Amino acid sequence: MSEVRDQYEAYPYPARDPRDEQTRLITGSPSLPQEIDHYVFGGQRDWSKPLRILVAGGGTGDGLIQLTALLTRYGKPYEATYIDLSRASREVAEARAKTRGLTGITFQTGSLLEAAAMGPFDYIDCCGVLHHLPEPEAGFAALRDALAPGGGMGFMVYAPYGRSGVYPLQAAFGTLFAGQPPEARLKAARALFARLPDGHPFKCNPNLNDHEAGEAGFYDLLLHSQDRAFDVGTLVETLTRTGWALSGFTLPVLYDLSRLVPVPDHIDPVTAMALAEQLHGTIRTHTGYAVALEDARTPASGRNRALVPQLKGVDAAALARAAATGQTPKLDTDGITGRLSLPRDAAHLIAAVDGRRSLAEIAKGTGMDPMAFGALWSKVEAALLPWGLLLYSGVLR
Numbered sequence: 001m002s003e004v005r006d007q008y009e010a011y012p013y014p015a016r017d018p019r020d021e022q023t024r025l026i027t028g029s030p031s032l033p034q035e036i037d038h039y040v041f042g043g044q045r046d047w048s049k050p051l052r053i054l055v056a057g058g059g060t061g062d063g064l065i066q067l068t069a070l071l072t073r074y075g076k077p078y079e080a081t082y083i084d085l086s087r088a089s090r091e092v093a094e095a096r097a098k099t100r101g102l103t104g105i106t107f108q109t110g111s112l113l114e115a116a117a118m119g120p121f122d123y124i125d126c127c128g129v130l131h132h133l134p135e136p137e138a139g140f141a142a143l144r145d146a147l148a149p150g151g152g153m154g155f156m157v158y159a160p161y162g163r164s165g166v167y168p169l170q171a172a173f174g175t176l177f178a179g180q181p182p183e184a185r186l187k188a189a190r191a192l193f194a195r196l197p198d199g200h201p202f203k204c205n206p207n208l209n210d211h212e213a214g215e216a217g218f219y220d221l222l223l224h225s226q227d228r229a230f231d232v233g234t235l236v237e238t239l240t241r242t243g244w245a246l247s248g249f250t251l252p253v254l255y256d257l258s259r260l261v262p263v264p265d266h267i268d269p270v271t272a273m274a275l276a277e278q279l280h281g282t283i284r285t286h287t288g289y290a291v292a293l294e295d296a297r298t299p300a301s302g303r304n305r306a307l308v309p310q311l312k313g314v315d316a317a318a319l320a321r322a323a324a325t326g327q328t329p330k331l332d333t334d335g336i337t338g339r340l341s342l343p344r345d346a347a348h349l350i351a352a353v354d355g356r357r358s359l360a361e362i363a364k365g366t367g368m369d370p371m372a373f374g375a376l377w378s379k380v381e382a383a384l385l386p387w388g389l390l391l392y393s394g395v396l397r
Contacts, residue, residue: 003225003226004085004132004224004225004226005085005086006181006182007182007219007220007223007224007225008059008084008085008086008088008089009086009087009088009089010088010181010182010183010219011182011186011215011216011219011220012059012060012086012088012089012092012216013059013060013089013216013217013219013220014059014060014062014213014216014217014220015060015213015214015215015216015217016060016061016062016092016096018092018095018096018098018099019099021065021096021099021100022099025065025066025069025070026062026065026066027066027070028062028066029154029156029250029287029388030063030125030127030154030155030156030250030287030288030289031063031066031067031123031125031127031154032066032067032070032312032391033047033067033070033071033074033076033393033395034310034312034355034391034393034395035154035250035289035312035391035393036051036067036123036152036154036289036393037300037391037392037393037394037395038299038300038310038391038392038393039152039154039247039248039250039288039289039299039300040123040151040152040154040247040289040291041150041152042297042299042300042304042392043300043304043307043308043391043392043393043394044300044304044306044307044394045393045394045395047074047076047394047395047397048076048077049077050077050078050079051071051076051077051078051079051122051123052078052079052119052120052121052122052123052148053067053068053078053079053080053081053121053122053123053124053125054080054081054083054115054118054119054121054123054124054125054143054146055067055080055081055082055083055124055125056083056112056115056124056125056126056129056143057083057084057085057112057126057127057128057129057130057132058082058083058084058089058090058093058125059084059086059089059093059128059129060089060092060093060096061082061089061092061093061094061096061097062127063125063127063154064080064082064093064097064105064125065093065096065097065100065102067080067125068080068097068102068104068105069100069102072100072102074395074396076395077104078104079104079106080104080105080106081105081106081108081118081121082105082106082107082108083108083109083110083111083112083114083115083118084109084110085109085110085111086109087109090107090108090109093107094107112126112129112139112142112143113138113139113142114142115142115143115145115146116142116145116146118146119145119146119147119148120146120147120148120149120151121146121147121148121151122148122150122151123151123152123153123154124143124146124147124151124152124153124154125153125154126139126143126153126154126155126156127154127155127156127287128156128157128158128285130155130157131157131158131227131228131229131230132224132226132227132228133226134226136157136228136230136238137238137241137242140238140239140241140242140243140244141242141243144242144243144244144292147292149292149295150295151291151292152247152289152290152291152292153244153289153290153291154287154288154289155286155287155288155289155290156285156286156287157229157230157235157285157286158227158228158229158230158284158285158286159229159230159231159232159277159283159284159285159286160229160230160231161231161277161278161280161281161282161283162205162207162208162281162282162283162284162285162334163205163207163208163229163284164201164202164205164207164281165200165201165202165203165204165205165208166202166208166221166222166227167227167229168201168202169193169202169222170222170223170224170227173185173189173192173222173223174223174225176188176192177189177223182219182223185219185223186215186218186219186223189218189222189223190218193211193218193222202222206335207282207284207334207335208221208284230286231274231277231278232255232270232273232274232277232286233270233271233274235286236270239290239293240293243292243293243294244290244291244292244293245290245291245292245293245295245296245297246288246289246290247288247289247290247291247296247297247298247299248288248289248298248299249286249287249288250287250288250289250388251287251333251334251386251387251388252385252386252388253333253336253338253386253387253388254276254277254280254283254333254334254336255272255273255276255277256276256386257272257273257275257276257279258272259276259338260276260279260280261279280334280335280336282334282335282336283334284334300391300392300393301381301392302359302374302377302378302381302392304359304392305358305359305360305363305370306358306359306360307358307359307392307394308355308356308357308358308359308392308393308394308396308397309353309355309359309362309390309391309392310353310355310390310391310392310393310396311350311353311355311384311389311390311391312388312389312390312391313388313389314389316350316351316352316353316354317351319342319350320347320348320350320351321347322340322342323342323343323344323346323347323350324344324347325344326344328340328341331387333387338387340383340384340387340389341383342379342380342383342384343376343379343380345376346376346377346379346380348366349362349366349373349376349377349380350380352365352366355393355396356396356397358394359373359377363377
């Protein structure tokens with residue numbers, strides 16, 4: 001792991017300026033509190049109790065800062081532990097937390113393989129790390145050993161097909177520039193990259209742009225010494241072998257084979273997702289949540305009227321207007337496109353979603369018959385859930 005550590009000491013990733021915390025908060029999946037609740041706790045977590053958090057391989061702090069800043073904003077208690085091999089990355093994360101005045105965070109330099117000795121944790125963030133371990137299974141297992149009963153993990157690992165062209169370049173650059181310090185490797189690789197033919201599979205891949213995001217981005221994408229991609233089948237097998245169960249991916253639409261072709265009866269759900277990944281060919285990363293294998297459970301569902309619906313990345317009023325006027329906004333993620341089609345008569349339900357009212361309260365406010373409400377809301381859910389636009393969580397209550 002010394003070469004990996006040397007990389008992140010020279011080029012902490014992703015490149016972040018702590019001063020930017022004064023003007024913006026970087027958000028994304030995994031580790032939004034609403035997502036954690038939806039995928040790990042069935043939308044029913046008691047947020048008055050402190051959330052014990054481990055950010056494993058925290059890098060420059062995106063997951064840590066997002067989660068602790070939002071919980072602080074919401075007035076919810078937490079205890080967070082950050083660990084990473086790179087001191088330079090840790091310093092950036094610490095500076096970002098200090099700029100925001102965040103407290104309740106313990107920073108450590110070390111390996112996530114030591115996680116069990118620090119736990120247990122209710123929630124583990126491990127984003128963009130496990131695929132860089134010499135033995136990824138050991139990392140999955142170590143994090144499982146650090147999990148508290150009823151908890152879960154938000155993860156991101158690389159996927160192979162959307163990263164077409166990356167691995168031949170990594171292999172070639174690794175052989176050509178072996179033994180050179182990171183700065184020399186980067187300089188030589190960038191010069192060689194500029195001479196590659198336009199028809200190279202990497203240059204023809206529109207899904208990748210990290211190499212354009214400065215030195216750290218180029219190095220992490222094309223010069224990494226330890227990088228392994230997981231297809232869906234391998235990911236699920238690895239989770240199972242190490243005591244995890246997949247709760248769900250944050251963008252289910254990417255894995256929905258039925259959008260492309262009728263699913264034969266003999267195809268099991270994991271195989272169907274794997275086939276969708278192969279046919280789409282554009283998925284760069286798998287982002288999702290996992291729970292303990294012996295406590296496997298699915299994400300929250302509107303069948304439970306006590307849950308609080310939350311819209312992610314969309315404004316309720318604007319979405320309600322679109323529904324009322326029959327608009328079908330275009331959706332696009334990882335090259336997968338579609339149209340959002342919502343029932344016109346559901347506009348008043350969507351407008352009532354404020355992150356604080358439960359489904360039962362929304363139904364009561366509309367005066368709808370419970371069965372009629374359930375039938376109509378199920379259509380809203382079916383339209384929004386696949387695109388990750390609807391979550392269930394009471395974190396704002």
